[in-house]
Amino acid sequence: MAAGDAALVLEYPARLDPDTSARVVAIAEAARRRCGAALRDLVVGYHTLTVYFDPLRIDARWLEDQLRSAASEDVQDADVPHATIEVPVCYGGDLGPDLCSVAAQAGCSEDEVIDLHTTRAYRVYVVGFVPGFAYMGPVDPRLALPRRSNPRTRVPAGSVAIAAGQTGIYPVETPGGWHLIGRTRVQPFDETRAEPALFHPGDRVVFRSITRDEFDRSAG
């Protein structure tokens, strides 16, 4: 499907689920192997793969064929290389001002929210919004709250948040509508690093609870 004259979109039924996401990541990998040099960009969505190309240099029909072939390759999720990243988080208090209200809405204690958030490995679905912001999921159904009705104008960098069945970390201070449950020193994006982005689509992420003392000592 065309998105203008310089991008093509490969689309699967619109679902926010790990299997669809894994499929898109696998096809992105196959497409990059087949025709990476012909592409300006290759953007992984939840159920879409968008490729950008220069229409003066690349024939859109040829590219469509390449994408179709990539989609028909039998690439298994297990064949796609991915990293597992551990993120230490100090939950609650002034670093996670919404933990209390999240617990109330989930009908459990703050400690149970922390347990629910730390006991599973999340899959990175999409990286977008701002450089390095990873949309990850799925979160435990009890923590699947909608976005806040009243978004904050300033969310501090490093805030760990949940909303819409997903979890994420704000890489920089921005406005934001997710529920803030904790804070991490991990920097999801730093353009001066050899690999600027910490999270890539398909990576797995595990959160680990640390004390305020540990958080303070990990400064700088």
Next chain:
Amino acid sequence: MGTLTVIRAGMLTTVQDLGRWGRQHLGVPVAGPMDWYSHRLANSLLDNEADAAALEVTLMGPELLTDTETMCAVAGAEFEITAGERRVRTGEPFVVAAGERVRFGNRIAGTRATFAVSGGFTLPLVLGSRSTSLTSRLGPFGGRALKVGDALTIGSSRLVERRRPGRAAAMPHGGARLRVIMGPHEEMFSDAARLAFPKSRYVITSESNRMGYRLDGPRLDYRRPIDMLSDATPIGSLQVPASGWPILLMADRQTTGGYPKIATVITADLPIAGQLAPGDWVEFEPCSRADALEALRRRDAALAGITP
């Protein structure tokens, strides 16, 4: 190497090359010029690489001082420009002597001009590009617009101009009709919206910048309420939030967005879109992919100085 110093910054002057491609999957915006044709033309007039770093000047231009004899070129929006005491013309290379100033005066037509120097500006690459992304604060000078006192290294002391210059693009006056390819989410809109879209005139509101233009005009309703999953947002996308008023996504857009896109402006017409300002009108004319490619080839030929 010579240095260009900013004496007066103008309304919004940023360093741009052809964009920070290759990292949109990590959330890194492309940025780059609002009018890619004028960026390429200004560079080609000086025989620079197409993606050499140049300045994008907006509505009210800067005043710049050079400490070396430098060959420069301006393309895109027309301003009254002086180099030293001499009046210079858009679309024609000119030489500025050491210690002379280039002054952008009254604007005559268009919104954004590209100011290029021989060899481009030599600035550190940030993630492979010298484009300024104001939204993500990436690029030269920490991803901000230029300020008084900023110093930029001039790439080359060559005083060579191109023998067969490309043709300058006509600037829009008050508005423009832009060709679009319908979709990718056309089917999410009501029949009334799909019918109205190509017949409607929109006005660019004051809530417009390098990220995108918010448009005022007939509302485009969805077929049914939508909670869409975010996907990629190409430049030129007409993204429609629940309010029904479209937003035309431009150079410094975010990489993903969660609203349906009814149509996408073709690459050949993006330079015209980039020359529009708040208050200007805009209309959309659906075309085929073949038409879009033909229009782009014409643009490319004009850039090479080939008369059709």
